[in-house]
Amino acid sequence: MTEFTEVAERVWVARYEWFDVNVTLVGGDRGLLAVDTHASALAARGVLDDVRRLGAGEVVGVVNTHEHFDHTFGNGMFRSAYGQIPIHAHETAAARTLEAAERIKGLYRDDPSDPHRDEVLETEVVVADTTFSSAVSLDLGDRAVELVHPGRGHTGGDLVVRVPDVDVLLAGDLVEESAAPGFGGDCYPLEWPLALDIVLGLTTSSTVVVPGHGAPVTRDFVEEQRNAIGIVAETIRDLATRGVPVDQALEVGDWPYLREVLGHAVRRGYEQLPRSQKRLPLI
Structure with missing residues (x-):
């Protein structure tokens, strides 16, 4: 059992x-919008129990902040509980959900020791069916909620959810509080700082920012994380421009995060740099 905590009027986080x-x-007078649905059908069943225990109303829509399984694998259970409710996502996230799901199921299939293996493998993947490209407003009756794609960062299909009447922004994994940013194999490290610039433009000094993982944070936290990711991006550019080979970049660079979490970021950054910004290593 996990309690939903109200972080602003009719905005609850578990x-x-x-x-x-x-x-x-x-929450709006038309019902509840659920943002992200957890990492398996079984896990989502527990989330639904917690939603019912809160007693704030019925879920009338779902939003996936991106395609990763820990944010989407509960979609089917929410549909089972509340009917054919719309599931919203950025168009890129929706297009990549099945591919991402198969990749993660393959990893769990190959690891019989993982205690969550069976529940992940047994989860039916339900892809978002209501998509947008740039921004869209959702009507909850007495409240409008904005979905904005600020650009590519953690994935190619990140979105943030803005609840303007109470100055809350749900940032998905563009912002993480409980660990270093998620530089996975599908990240865009060179563009991530620019996406966070857009996110910062949607906030004020009083905004409550809910990250994809961890405790709610302030605008200052987001700015600090943006600057650290910016250092990652500029370090990649600098090393590539100086002709440092990608397989040496982690050791050569001065990084704001542990090298252990930056392998994908460096590889992806080198791949995404235009040819004009790369220099062949001297022999």
Whole structure:
């Protein structure tokens, strides 16, 4: 059992131990919008129990902040509980959900020791069916909720959810509080700082920012994380421009995060740099 905590008027966040992932409910007089649905059908069943225990109403829509399984694998359970409710996502995230799901199921299939293996493999993947490209407003009756794609960062299909009447922004994994940013094999490290510039433009000094993982944070936290990711991006550019080979970049660079979490970021950054910004290493 996990309690939903009200972080602003009719905005509740539940923080789940597995992945330290957040599920958020935004309430309007038409019902609740659920933002992210956890990492398996079984896990989502527990989320639904917590939603019912809160007693704030019925879920009338779901938002996936991106395609990763810890944010989408509960979609089917929410549909089972509340009918054919719309599931919203950025168009790129929706297009990549099945591919991302197969990749993660393959990893769990190859690791019989993982205690969550069976529940992940047994989860039916339900892809978002209501998509947008840039921004869209959702009508909850007495409240409008904005979905904005600020650019590519953690993935190619990140979105943030803005609840303007109470100055809350749900940032998905563009912002993480409980660990270093998620530089995975599908990240865009060179563009991530620019996406966070857009996110910062949607906030004020009083905004409550809910990250994809961990405790709510302030605008100052987001700015600090943006600057650290910016250092990652500029370090990649600098090393590539100086002709440092990609397989030496981690050791050569002066990084704001542990090298152990930056392998994908460096490789992806080198791949994404235009040819004009790369220099062949001297022999």
